[in-house]
Amino acid sequence: MAWDSFIRMQEKLIGRLSRKVQSDSGMSAADFIVLASLTESDEGRMRLLDLAKRVEWEKSRMSHQVARMAKRGLVAREECPDDGRGAFILATPAGYRAIEEAAPIHVEHVRRLFVDALTPEELDTLGRISARVLTHMETQPD
Amino acid sequence: MAWDSFIRMQEKLIGRLSRKVQSDSGMSAADFIVLASLTESDEGRMRLLDLAKRVEWEKSRMSHQVARMAKRGLVAREECPDDGRGAFILATPAGYRAIEEAAPIHVEHVRRLFVDALTPEELDTLGRISARVLTHMETQPD
DNA sequence: CGATACTAGTTGACACATCAACTAGTACCG
């Protein structure tokens, strides 16, 4: 059944990739995404809710994550003069170092485990199917 | 990019489905899988490691999960006469009731959010692509 | 200015996942 294959594939793939990120860099997949988003952003810093929207997480998830990362020295908070409620989140030098080291290795694993398994046409098809499911979900309640 | 679409789709879909299981039935996705495996098994009971293999989890993950479920009365342990180290895990009547109520609702959500988004050919293609990635991963180290 | 509604973000409780270290029973080999 297509559904079962999809589920199994997706679990194995995500599991392997995130264990790889962890063992290669000492960062979790969550750390990786947050740092990647921060360092790719225009200013190199973002408000917490913008960061959460960018990666489509709930605010509380991001809040917890940023708190943990701040404790480990990967990101820092900077006062926001315009809005006393929040702050900017930015990557520390250690954060930059970590993401710059981890990113190419991660890309390589994605290529090796996923991209290389498929022909360019299949990859393209999968992309279109994914986009289709995504837009379909948006039309569905809940 | 195909990879990005795939990741976004997969996250949204899994997230929505597991939140649905939770809110419809009070069970987590993990509870659901464990109960489904147990009640579908021949004897209605399984050794912990067999259960873990069936759903491709680590033994410690399954051990923690079964402990939580036992505490909530969804499963129970039964002595194993042949092997003093372990026990059989089986679903309690409450466990059966929970899975029998939740399963059709879950299937319906999968249909509504995922299957309905695609043509039968696309579904088939996705199934084949998933299987391909799975077997490819098996050839890869790590 | 003051009430009221909204927004940004935090917090605490709980369930879940992973890793490594551990216990205890089983199998095998001499």
Added chain:
DNA sequence: CGGTACTAGTTGATGTGTCAACTAGTATCG
């Protein structure tokens, strides 16, 4: 029988995700 290796499963620490309730600053409108 006795030692040694293996297997079944547990445990504790730590990080992660979700929900609901909360704090505190901002906006709006009279």
